[in-house]
Amino acid sequence: MWLWFHKLSSPPYAYRTAGKLRPWFFWLALAVIAFSTYGGLVLAPMDYQQKDAYRIIYVHMPSASMSLMVYVVMAIASAVGIIWRMKLAHALAAAAAPVGAWFTVLTLATGSIYGKPMWGTWWEWDPRLTSELIQLFLYLGYMALRSSFDDVQRADRASAILAIVGVVNVPIVKYSVVWWNSLHQGPSISKLSAPSISMSMAWPMLLMLLGFVLYFAAIMCDRLRAEILRRERNASWLIESAVRS
Amino acid sequence: MPAGSTQPGLLRLIGLVVGRDLKLAFRHWDQVIQPLIFFAIVTTLFPLAISPALEELRRIAPGVVWVAAMLASLLALESLFRADVEDGTMEQWTLSGQPLSVMLLAKTATHWLLTGLPLVLMVPIVGTALGMPRSVWPVLAASLALGTGCLSILGGIGAALTVGVRRGSVLLALLVLPLEMPVLIFGARAVDMAMHGDPVSGPLNLLAAMLLLFLSLGPFALAAAMRISVES
Numbered sequence: 001m002w003l004w005f006h007k008l009s010s011p012p013y014a015y016r017t018a019g020k021l022r023p024w025f026f027w028l029a030l031a032v033i034a035f036s037t038y039g040g041l042v043l044a045p046m047d048y049q050q051k052d053a054y055r056i057i058y059v060h061m062p063s064a065s066m067s068l069m070v071y072v073v074m075a076i077a078s079a080v081g082i083i084w085r086m087k088l089a090h091a092l093a094a095a096a097a098p099v100g101a102w103f104t105v106l107t108l109a110t111g112s113i114y115g116k117p118m119w120g121t122w123w124e125w126d127p128r129l130t131s132e133l134i135q136l137f138l139y140l141g142y143m144a145l146r147s148s149f150d151d152v153q154r155a156d157r158a159s160a161i162l163a164i165v166g167v168v169n170v171p172i173v174k175y176s177v178v179w180w181n182s183l184h185q186g187p188s189i190s191k192l193s194a195p196s197i198s199m200s201m202a203w204p205m206l207l208m209l210l211g212f213v214l215y216f217a218a219i220m221c222d223r224l225r226a227e228i229l230r231r232e233r234n235a236s237w238l239i240e241s242a243v244r245s
Numbered sequence: 246m247p248a249g250s251t252q253p254g255l256l257r258l259i260g261l262v263v264g265r266d267l268k269l270a271f272r273h274w275d276q277v278i279q280p281l282i283f284f285a286i287v288t289t290l291f292p293l294a295i296s297p298a299l300e301e302l303r304r305i306a307p308g309v310v311w312v313a314a315m316l317a318s319l320l321a322l323e324s325l326f327r328a329d330v331e332d333g334t335m336e337q338w339t340l341s342g343q344p345l346s347v348m349l350l351a352k353t354a355t356h357w358l359l360t361g362l363p364l365v366l367m368v369p370i371v372g373t374a375l376g377m378p379r380s381v382w383p384v385l386a387a388s389l390a391l392g393t394g395c396l397s398i399l400g401g402i403g404a405a406l407t408v409g410v411r412r413g414s415v416l417l418a419l420l421v422l423p424l425e426m427p428v429l430i431f432g433a434r435a436v437d438m439a440m441h442g443d444p445v446s447g448p449l450n451l452l453a454a455m456l457l458l459f460l461s462l463g464p465f466a467l468a469a470a471m472r473i474s475v476e477s
Contacts (some may be wrong), residue, residue: 082469130426137423144419148410157473158406162420165402165466172427 009086012152012237017226024220028138029214036211041205047201060110062209067107067135068170070100072140075167078160088224090156091231094146099216101139107132127176128184135173138166152231159236163173258343262351270359279318280321281363287313288371299376306375308387311352311429313371314364314389318396319418322404325353326471331409336475342346346464349471353401353463361393377440384439384449391452392432397466398459405470428455 007013036139040058047054074093081089112122123129142159149155177184232238253261270277291309302309329335338348349374368386371377378387403421407413435448 130430134423134426137419141420144416145406148407148413148416154409154473158470161402161406161466161470161473164425169424234348 003151009084010087011232011235012241015225016090018221018225018242025214025218025221029211029218030215032207032211036204036208039207044201044204050118053114054112056110058113058208060107062212063110064101064132065209066212067100067104067132067237068173069213070096070103070216071135071139071167074100074161074172075163078163081156082160082164088228089157090160091227092220092224093160094156095145095220095227097139099144099219099223101136101143103212104132104136104139108136124157126171126184127180131169131176132171134169138169141161142166180205197212255344255347258346259351262348263355266355267358267397275458276324278360278363280360281319281345281367283320284313284317284364284367285370288314291464303376303378303440306372307433307440309375310371310385310389310436311392311433315396315425315429315433316391317364318360318393318400319414319421322357322400322417322421323414324386325356325401325404326408327404330475335471339472339475344468345471346468349401349405349467350460351463353397353467356401357394357397361390361397362390364393365390381436381439383445384445387449388432388435391449391456392428393454394451395459396425398456398463399428402463402466402470405467406476407474408471409474422453428452430445431455 008017036058040055044055044058046052074096075087077093077096080086081093108129111132115124116122142162145162146155146159149158229238288309289307295301295305326335329338339345365386368382368389372379372382372385400417400421403417403424406418406420410416431448431451435445435452439445439450
């Protein structure tokens with residue numbers, strides 16, 4: 001039953017599988033993002049209070065979810081790499097870090113742009129914004145630690161520890177609006193109760209989140225393949241297939 | 246685990262680690278007080294940079310003391326593991342068959358006694374320097390006592406990760422400061438609330454909870470990080 005998991009730990013298999021899956025993820029992502037953009041900009045109704053300015057939430061909220069999701073993926077991959085000593089899990093974590101950092105930058109930037117008309121300020125030191133900024137520093141620290149080691153294996157294991165220790169910030173970001181009365185609005189979508197936002201406004205956000213996840217999967221296929229190439233450049237399977245083609 | 250009487254028990258092991266570190270520290274006590282002098286100097290910079298008026302300093306005093314404490318603890322972390330890793334002692338510790346997590350926690354606790362606790366004892370000095378009312382000093386001392394404990398453990402994990410890196414002090418700061426930000430937020434907030442007369446049990450309890458969390462899970466991260474750094 002776990003055969004697929006063990007198969008994926010082989011670099012040539014993972015390389016080929018990622019190559020095959022990538023077009024599916026990419027084109028599906030493009031289609032979903034395009035449709036969500038249309039839904040968010042055109043189909044969703046205008047807010048009675050914020051008029052059209054609220055529409056940036058269709059980019060802001062999915063990026064915020066992705067910035068946290070990618071870090072969790074990194075932490076899980078790092079844990080898998082340490083426990084099962086799977087090189088590719090470490091490669092996945094290494095490849096995912098810059099993507100997560102960019103999602104965090106996008107969240108902070110779109111949040112700033114949203115904040116100016118809404119709250120009258122580009123920035124506030126409220127708990128959610130502060131913890132999201134800490135999230136960005138955690139990503140940057142992870143990438144800095146990785147690059148400071150010459151030996152790939154030590155870099156992998158050291159940054160895995162850092163990723164696992166840093167995952168404690170993710171629930172802080174997520175629940176910051178529940179635990180503190182802050183400027184940032186509270187959670188509108190919860191698993192357990194009816195959403196406080198109407199469905200006609202919410203569906204482009206959820207669909208855009210799906211689009212971002214698919215886009216992340218597509219990007220990760222490319223980045224994982226590049227990481228495999230970098231790590232396995234002296235391996236016989238790679239040299240043979242390069243010579244053959 | 247051999248049942249022979251040649252293996253020390255856990256308490257004896259901790260006693261040996263703590264005793265060794267204290268002995269080494271007292272031989273070089275001039276190096277031990279350097280972070281404390283740094284703390285005093287940084288605290289002095291703010292009245293020079295902002296305003297000598299005590300009413301204005303009073304308002305920013307909690308934050309200033311806390312940031313100075315964080316920076317001083319970062320400097321002090323250099324002396325936590327580097328000497329032992331460089332002369333091979335740490336390698337022997339990882340091979341010794343004794344629980345590395347316990348030994349490293351004992352080492353970190355001793356380090357706190359030498360670098361964190363003195364900051365707490367310096368509260369009257371910095372409190373007077375920044376014009377903080379005397380009624381607030383106990384809250385500042387309590388928040389620093391709990392907070393520097395957290396900073397020592399988090400800093401220890403960062404130090405263990407970066408001990409093999411050339412010129413790793415800046416990297417250590419980059420890794421450890423974001424993780425320490427919640428400690429700073431609650432620590433400074435507790436003192437700020439005390440200055441406004443509000444009850445401080447909230448932030449202080451949260452600091453204590455964080456310290457307990459780091460005390461319980463930190464040693465495993467410390468040991469894992471140290472094994473990675475030492476085996477090359």
